[in-house]
Amino acid sequence: GAGVSQSPSNKVTEKGKDVELRCDPISGHTALYWYRQSLGQGLEFLIYFQGNSAPDKSGLPSDRFSAERTGGSVSTLTIQRTQQEDSAVYLCASSPTGSTNEKLFFGSGTQLSVL
């Protein structure tokens, strides 16, 4: 079936505006992750959803960042009052059960540019 789908692929916004990034995981995958990748850097963990459990939000950098996952499928990452340092590629990944011995399937990411 289809892989992990993210939209938009590119987003340019002005400082102070809110943005929403969307992720549609592989059907049947119960675990969903958001990572952030700044230019030339590794992947920074943001948030993890596993089934109906409370999400692991330990990686969210500030209270301007929030995420939800509706119906155990599609997830939205919201950044309020964007700042220039929020500019990065936001990657979503899913895995079948969320066990950390499973490989992650990544989407192509959303390139966010805050002017």
Place this chain on the structure above:
Amino acid sequence: GQNIDQPTEMTATEGAIVQINCTYQTSGFNGLFWYQQHAGEAPTFLSYNVLDGLEEKGRFSSFLSRSKGYSYLLLKELQMKDSASYLCAVGNTGGFKTIFGAGTRLFVKA
């Protein structure tokens, strides 16, 4: 703390062999992954090691020593298309997330 170290950049010649090292210190360990990421694209899975030793898969091999907190990715018969970033990642038992290193950018030259 949790830390994954790998070289920032490496350059190798087409047809040659290159070894990309990774050392890690994590609060829990549930296996080590290598992912390949071409510029502007999503990371894709290459290998997974949970036991000590060498896993071979075509031109790519991955090695793990848990006692040393050390892994390497070995790429043989390098091709130009192998130019990419290679991300070392650890499946962490201390929380349901995979922790990534900063990646090694490999440049393959003719």
